[in-house]
Amino acid sequence: MSDTTLKKPRPKHLDLKTIRLPLPGFVSILHRVSGVGLFLMMPVLLWLFGASVGGPEAVAQAKSVLGNPLVKLVLFGLLWAYLHHFCAGIRFLMLDIHKGLDLPTARKTAGAVLVVSLTLTLLIGAKIFLG
Amino acid sequence: MQNRIVVGAHYGLRDWIAQRVTATVMALYTVIFVVSLFCMPEFSADAWRAMFSSGFMRFATFLFWLALFFHAWVGIRDVLMDYIKPVGLRLALHSVVAFLLIGYAGWAAQILWRL
Numbered sequence: 228m229s230d231t232t233l234k235k236p237r238p239k240h241l242d243l244k245t246i247r248l249p250l251p252g253f254v255s256i257l258h259r260v261s262g263v264g265l266f267l268m269m270p271v272l273l274w275l276f277g278a279s280v281g282g283p284e285a286v287a288q289a290k291s292v293l294g295n296p297l298v299k300l301v302l303f304g305l306l307w308a309y310l311h312h313f314c315a316g317i318r319f320l321m322l323d324i325h326k327g328l329d330l331p332t333a334r335k336t337a338g339a340v341l342v343v344s345l346t347l348t349l350l351i352g353a354k355i356f357l358g
Numbered sequence: 359m360q361n362r363i364v365v366g367a368h369y370g371l372r373d374w375i376a377q378r379v380t381a382t383v384m385a386l387y388t389v390i391f392v393v394s395l396f397c398m399p400e401f402s403a404d405a406w407r408a409m410f411s412s413g414f415m416r417f418a419t420f421l422f423w424l425a426l427f428f429h430a431w432v433g434i435r436d437v438l439m440d441y442i443k444p445v446g447l448r449l450a451l452h453s454v455v456a457f458l459l460i461g462y463a464g465w466a467a468q469i470l471w472r473l
Contacts, residue, residue, distance in 0.1 A: 263437060266430045266455075269462060277469040279403070280410050286403045313388060316381050323378065 251337040258315040261308035268305055303352050310351075311344040377432045380425035387422040411473045423466035427459040 240246070248256065265272075278289035292298055318336050321327055327336050394415060398405045409415055434455050442448040 259437065262430070262433050266434050269430070269458075273462060273465055273469070277465070280407045280469065280473055283403070313385065317385065320378060320381065 249334070250341075251333050254315050254318070254337040254340050257311055257341075258319070261312045261315075264308045265305060265312065268301070271301075272305070299356055303348070303356065306352055306355075307344065307348040310347045311340070314340040314344045373432045373435075376428060380429040380432075383425040384422055384429065387418055387425075390418060391422075407473065410470065416470050416473065420466060420470050424463060427463050427466075431456065431459050 275289055275292070278285040278292075281289075293302070318327075318340050321336070322333070327333055394409055398409060410419060435452060438448055438451050438455070442451060
């Protein structure tokens, strides 16, 4: 019986230019974007990790690569990606066990994820890149 | 369930659970990693290398990489299922991602057990 109601054409709104995501939706899409970014840059991260724990020559090579401003910028972005994915991921795990499901709380925790991950990115980024 | 396709998600709970278990493992490792950083006697290449040479950190770090690759497999597969509609292309991309991640796991093992 419920089939009849499903046959009606359902409204679809997919115009990306006019969609205004609510804060939790924004955190969600950034979770996806940061995850894809981390996956795509995985070989770079593995190479840097391997070089950083290698012999003196490998370490020197890693340091010279890290000296490139463009590499620094990418790593800064990846630092944000990791921290955002981490914070948003903990929020999603909490939602999975039904913590913070009501809308006002969900909005607050979404805002907190953005603020905490950006603040940590700036603090850790400053520590790493400015010494 | 008439829409089952060959590269579907198995429509089960297993991957959903795996995504959360691997996430928890990585979150715990992140805490261990940060604590280990603060416990370093000095921040130098030698101390950094020594940190990963200890039996515990080597094992924990390897588990972290494995959890990450499994986690990335589920996540990237979900993304591909959302945006790539032609079945052939999707299957090809799934295969590329799967083999890449298996290769990365071997690479991570080689890095850690060379120490």
